[in-house]
Amino acid sequence: MDPTDLWDEARRGDRRALARLLRIVEDRHDEARPVLADAWRRRPPSHLVGITGAPGSGKSTLTNALIATWRALDRRVGVVAVDPSSPFTGGALLGDRIRMQEHVGDPDVFIRSMSSRGRLGGLADTTAALVTVLGAAGFDPVVIETVGVGQSEVEVVHHADTVVVVLTPGWGDGVQADKAGILEIADVFAINKADRGSTTDTRRWLESMLEMAPDTNWEPPIVDTVATEGTGIDELADAIDRHRRHLITTDEGRRRRDRRVRGYVEAAVAEGMRRRMSGPDLDGVLAAVSSGALDPWTAADQLLGS
Amino acid sequence: MDPTDLWDEARRGDRRALARLLRIVEDRHDEARPVLADAWRRRPPSHLVGITGAPGSGKSTLTNALIATWRALDRRVGVVAVDPSSPFTGGALLGDRIRMQEHVGDPDVFIRSMSSRGRLGGLADTTAALVTVLGAAGFDPVVIETVGVGQSEVEVVHHADTVVVVLTPGWGDGVQADKAGILEIADVFAINKADRGSTTDTRRWLESMLEMAPDTNWEPPIVDTVATEGTGIDELADAIDRHRRHLITTDEGRRRRDRRVRGYVEAAVAEGMRRRMSGPDLDGVLAAVSSGALDPWTAADQLLGS
Numbered sequence: 001m002d003p004t005d006l007w008d009e010a011r012r013g014d015r016r017a018l019a020r021l022l023r024i025v026e027d028r029h030d031e032a033r034p035v036l037a038d039a040w041r042r043r044p045p046s047h048l049v050g051i052t053g054a055p056g057s058g059k060s061t062l063t064n065a066l067i068a069t070w071r072a073l074d075r076r077v078g079v080v081a082v083d084p085s086s087p088f089t090g091g092a093l094l095g096d097r098i099r100m101q102e103h104v105g106d107p108d109v110f111i112r113s114m115s116s117r118g119r120l121g122g123l124a125d126t127t128a129a130l131v132t133v134l135g136a137a138g139f140d141p142v143v144i145e146t147v148g149v150g151q152s153e154v155e156v157v158h159h160a161d162t163v164v165v166v167l168t169p170g171w172g173d174g175v176q177a178d179k180a181g182i183l184e185i186a187d188v189f190a191i192n193k194a195d196r197g198s199t200t201d202t203r204r205w206l207e208s209m210l211e212m213a214p215d216t217n218w219e220p221p222i223v224d225t226v227a228t229e230g231t232g233i234d235e236l237a238d239a240i241d242r243h244r245r246h247l248i249t250t251d252e253g254r255r256r257r258d259r260r261v262r263g264y265v266e267a268a269v270a271e272g273m274r275r276r277m278s279g280p281d282l283d284g285v286l287a288a289v290s291s292g293a294l295d296p297w298t299a300a301d302q303l304l305g306s
Numbered sequence: 307m308d309p310t311d312l313w314d315e316a317r318r319g320d321r322r323a324l325a326r327l328l329r330i331v332e333d334r335h336d337e338a339r340p341v342l343a344d345a346w347r348r349r350p351p352s353h354l355v356g357i358t359g360a361p362g363s364g365k366s367t368l369t370n371a372l373i374a375t376w377r378a379l380d381r382r383v384g385v386v387a388v389d390p391s392s393p394f395t396g397g398a399l400l401g402d403r404i405r406m407q408e409h410v411g412d413p414d415v416f417i418r419s420m421s422s423r424g425r426l427g428g429l430a431d432t433t434a435a436l437v438t439v440l441g442a443a444g445f446d447p448v449v450i451e452t453v454g455v456g457q458s459e460v461e462v463v464h465h466a467d468t469v470v471v472v473l474t475p476g477w478g479d480g481v482q483a484d485k486a487g488i489l490e491i492a493d494v495f496a497i498n499k500a501d502r503g504s505t506t507d508t509r510r511w512l513e514s515m516l517e518m519a520p521d522t523n524w525e526p527p528i529v530d531t532v533a534t535e536g537t538g539i540d541e542l543a544d545a546i547d548r549h550r551r552h553l554i555t556t557d558e559g560r561r562r563r564d565r566r567v568r569g570y571v572e573a574a575v576a577e578g579m580r581r582r583m584s585g586p587d588l589d590g591v592l593a594a595v596s597s598g599a600l601d602p603w604t605a606a607d608q609l610l611g612s
Contacts, residue, residue: 033603040601128602261595261602266583268606273579276610277572289567295346296434296567297339300574304582 003035007042010137013107018137022112025129036129039136046078046135047244048260050160051145052182057166058192061227063145067109068230069237070141076108078139080130082123082146082156110139122274124267127156132264141240154185159260161253162243164188164236169197171205183209186220188239194224194232218246277303309341313348316443319413324443328418331435342435345442352384352441353550354566356463357451358488359472364498367533368472369451373415374536375543376447382414384445386436388429388452388462416445428580430573433462447546460491465566467559468549470494470542475503477511489515492526494545500530500538524552583609 003024009017021039025032051066053059060081067077103109112130127144134142146157157163165186189206191199203222210220221239225232247253285303288294294302309330315323327345330337357372359365366387373383409415418436433450440448452463463469471492495512497505509528516526527545531538553559591609594600600608 036603037601040595040603041598043598258592258596261592264602265592265595265605265609266580268602269579269583269609270576272606272610273575274572277575286564286567286571289346289571290564292347292349295343296570296574297342297346299571300578303571303575304578 003031003038006035007038007136015107015110018110018133021133021137022130025133026114026126032129036132039132042136043132044135044138044140046140046142047162048131048135048160049141049143049240050157050163050185051143051166052154052157052163052185053166053190053192054168054171057168058227059145059166062166062190062192062225062233062236063143064103065225065227065230065233066143066237066240067103069233071103071106071109075141076139077110078131078134078137078142079109079111080127080134080142080144081111081113082127082144110134110137122267122271124156124159124263125271128159128264128267154182155263158185159263161247161256162187162240164190164240166190166192167202167206168193169199169202171202183213187218187243188236189220189222190225190232190236191222192225192227195226195229199224217250218243218252309337309344313344313442321413321416324416324439327439327443328436331439332420332432338435342438345438348442349438350441350444350446352446352448353468353546354437354441354466355447355449355546356466356469356491357449357472358460358463358469358491359496359498360474360477363472363474364533365451365472368496368498368531368539368542369449370409371531371533371536371539372449372543372546373409375539377409377412377415381447382445383416384437384440384443384448385415385417386433386440386448386450387417387419388433388450416440416443428573428577430462430465430569431577434465434570434573437465460488461569464491465569467553467562468493468546470496470546472496472498473508473512474499475505475508477508489519493524493549494542495526495528496531496538496542497528498531498533501532501535505530523556524549524558 003021006017006021010021021035023029024035025039051059051063063079063081067079070077103111112134114126114130131142131144144157144160163185165182165188167189169191171191183206191202203224206222221242223232223236223239225236227233247256282303285294285299289296289299309327312323312327316327327341329335330341331345357365357369369385369387373385376383409417418440420432420436437448437450450463450466469491471488471494473495475497477497489512497508509530512528527548529538529542529545531542533539553562588609591600591605595602595605
């Protein structure tokens with residue numbers, strides 16, 4: 001079937017057509033380029049929501065609860081879940097099955113798990129491509145859920161319009177420098193599993209850290225949630241909507257879109273370079289570097305043709 | 307001072323000369339290229355040890371304890387600590403001070419903390435450069451200690467000869483797919499904080515996971531440690547040395563060096579591309595992508611000149 005026909009089917013809610021478009025893009029089939037060009041042209045102003053937090057903070061459950069809230073508002077929800085996988089467990093596949101269960105049969109929810117290893121493309125570039133296709137297929141919001149808070153995952157959620165950082169009670173205990181990094185990227189905080197302990201300390205810690213932050217005209221709201229019971233989810237969805245309105249009514253929305261465009265182009269360039277890094281030319285260069293005749297940095301200059 | 311003179315000073319144990327070489331390389335000064343070419347030519351077969359694990363597993367304390375053991379064997383130890391930092395806390399700087407304390411004044415230990423944000427170069431490329439300089443200055447082993455187990459950090463330790471993964475008692479509890487990823491990269495396991503609980507479950511979990519791993523001629527040893535008391539550190543150092551011998555006596559050593567060379571060249575190419583991604587040409591392309599006239603993937607092709 002022609003990709004153009006696939007689009008029509010996908011926008012009408014045909015899951016198989018959408019799945020095929022996503023697969024074309026993810027597997028870098030020959031048709032990927034026209035599909036992506038098409039998707040970019042068609043893309044509506046979908047709201048891109050990043051959800052991140054430490055493993056075990058309940059991000060998936062929270063995402064599922066948010067989906068239910070958005071569905072009640074008749075929104076079509078797309079999700080790209082960046083899952084780690086491994087030859088040992090096949091993590092992504094497992095994740096897919098668990099996640100899909102709740103919303104299976106709902107044609108207006110589409111969840112795609114993406115393994116962060118063993119992909120043909122780079123993490124950032126593949127996420128950009130999948131998110132673009134979901135947006136073009138009419139999903140709004142489109143959620144990017146990441147498993148960890150490593151640099152590459154932070155990079156990926158950084159391209160969202162609104163970033164939700166999920167914490168748990170007790171998270172503020174102790175001094176760990178690496179906690180601070182996620183403060184910078186959060187537009188909304190959810191303290192999830194609020195039934196497991198007092199959220200006061202985490203909230204207080206967040207507030208004191210936010211006080212030290214540079215002044216902006218958006219103060220990240222902090223919402224207590226119990227995702228497993230659906231508690232606080234409406235408030236969280238409200239906070240996300242408020243941030244969306246903030247983006248629209250201020251310069252910040254345009255600034256983020258510009259940053260995202262730059263990020264997408266950079267990821268695509270990196271991906272293009274990676275594909276070039278093969279062939280007999282490269283083998284000769286690598287052999288020279290291995291022998292010590294050439295250093296990696298001069299080799300890179302040669303490969304870049306400068 | 308001429309970089310060649312700095313090398314002579316650095317190899318004689320002059321910390322200020324070494325610090326200057328590292329700064330030239332890290333800050334991408336004009337002299338960085340000849341310094342790196344020089345370092346690559348001079349590099350001796352230093353053993354590159356990666357140490358990684360979840361935040362809070364005690365990696366820094368373990369690294370410090372290993373340094374003491376290696377110093378007792380009269381080895382000169384270099385460390386590149388990949389620290390997250392943030393405008394809020396200045397994490398790397400703090401880390402530097404804490405880490406340096408114990409071995410301050412020992413000219414045969416050099417520890418360099420590297421912030422993973424706000425650097426001019428990419429994480430992988432800067433690590434490669436620092437590690438190359440430390441090796442060329444005569445440090446052996448050279449340790450790369452990373453804070454998290456995100457993808458970019460896994461990439462960085464993947465370039466080591468021997469990767470130590472640090473776990474804690476109770477780590478095997480519950481099923482989390484993202485645990486499996488680190489099994490793939492480990493050559494040696496340390497179950498640290500063995501005084502805080504039984505290591506039996508974690509050990510059993512690891513053993514059962516390793517049984518499912520593809521057959522190789524190296525079975526990752528599992529060492530119980532209490533880094534704060536120095537317990538198990540000699541055994542850990544032994545396990546690392548055994549792996550080093552394994553690399554030398556099998557094909558695996560060459561295979562890893564080749565992989566590292568490829569990784570270094572790829573990182574340098576990515577870095578070179580990143581520096582190119584600026585200027586008026588790019589601005590025009592980004593504006594076209596923002597307006598929807600061009601998609602990011604076609605834009606990347608144009609920028610790559612293909």
